[in-house]
Amino acid sequence: MRIPCPFCGERDVSEFAYHGDTAKRPDPATDDGQRRFFEAVYLRDNPAGPHRELWYHAQGCRSWLIVTRDVRTHEVLGAALATRGAA
Amino acid sequence: MAEHSPSSSPATFADAAPAPPGSQVTITERADLGLATLQARKGQEAALREAIRQYCGVMLPDRPAVASADTIAFAGLGPQHWLGMADGSSHRLATALKAAIGPLASIVDQSGGYVVFRVGGPAIRDVLAKGFPIDLHERAFPPGAAATTVAAHIGAIIWRNEDQDGCASFDIAVFRSLSRSFWHWFSEAAAEFGCEVRPS
Numbered sequence: 001m002r003i004p005c006p007f008c009g010e011r012d013v014s015e016f017a018y019h020g021d022t023a024k025r026p027d028p029a030t031d032d033g034q035r036r037f038f039e040a041v042y043l044r045d046n047p048a049g050p051h052r053e054l055w056y057h058a059q060g061c062r063s064w065l066i067v068t069r070d071v072r073t074h075e076v077l078g079a080a081l082a083t084r085g086a087a
Numbered sequence: 088m089a090e091h092s093p094s095s096s097p098a099t100f101a102d103a104a105p106a107p108p109g110s111q112v113t114i115t116e117r118a119d120l121g122l123a124t125l126q127a128r129k130g131q132e133a134a135l136r137e138a139i140r141q142y143c144g145v146m147l148p149d150r151p152a153v154a155s156a157d158t159i160a161f162a163g164l165g166p167q168h169w170l171g172m173a174d175g176s177s178h179r180l181a182t183a184l185k186a187a188i189g190p191l192a193s194i195v196d197q198s199g200g201y202v203v204f205r206v207g208g209p210a211i212r213d214v215l216a217k218g219f220p221i222d223l224h225e226r227a228f229p230p231g232a233a234a235t236t237v238a239a240h241i242g243a244i245i246w247r248n249e250d251q252d253g254c255a256s257f258d259i260a261v262f263r264s265l266s267r268s269f270w271h272w273f274s275e276a277a278a279e280f281g282c283e284v285r286p287s
């Protein structure tokens with residue numbers, strides 16, 4: 001699997017660290033924080049298809065990326081710097 | 088002021104064998120090189136570029152590339168992140184940059200942090216291909232191109248110089264504490280071609 005880093009170009013997946021999907025972590029301090037956390041951990045969507053996820057280019061430019069990957073085929077559909085918004 | 092470890096140079100390594108006749112690979116350490124990393128402060132990228140241009144005439148590259156003027160050069164390591172290099176300046180580079188650009192960037196002296204090796208010779212691409220997982224072919228990696236990647240599991244920054252003696256020439260920066268590991272890999276990879284260790 002190769003990831004097209006917007007800064008470095010296409011690189012082997014071994015240069016990157018995976019950090020999970022891009023869904024925002026709920027704030028546990030809110031009134032219904034416990035319920036939101038339960039839903040985020042146990043009831044989250046698990047789509048068969050394109051998935052937006054965070055990857056860190058640890059052995060390259062050290063940027064956080066938002067990568068859109070088809071979880072059925074590992075086809076990478078796009079990658080963008082996380083600081084610049086959506087993939 | 089911290090002194091560099093003398094053991095960073097292959098020329099001082101006990102296992103550096105004498106160059107066989109017809110060596111097709113060369114390596115030397117770029118000694119007394121001033122190194123500093125620059126990271127633009129939030130929203131200051133344009134101002135930093137202008138300040139560096141006024142300071143030394145270099146336009147900071149916004150991609151993995153090296154830009155230089157006279158004895159100073161900057162390699163793009165990542166978005167808004169550069170490695171500055173100055174021949175013969177050692178630790179004075181970071182001090183000079185701080186004075187020149189003030190609060191526009193975070194500047195850290197790396198003169199003792201990295202070792203920079205200059206490698207070349209007719210077989211150099213065959214050696215590097217054994218460890219670097221990126222394409223260093225003439226068309227994919229022309230003079231001035233740079234990349235941050237790994238070589239034999241060692242984090243490395245590589246950039247291509249103008250050709251020397253008709254052969255491709257690369258500079259490779261690795262963390263100083265890993266320079267011996269890098270030399271171990273490089274000397275083994277280059278052995279079949281013959282490797283000439285040139286004094287700094």
Ligand SMILES: [Zn+2]
Nearest residue numbers: 005008060061
């Ligand atoms: Zn990258």
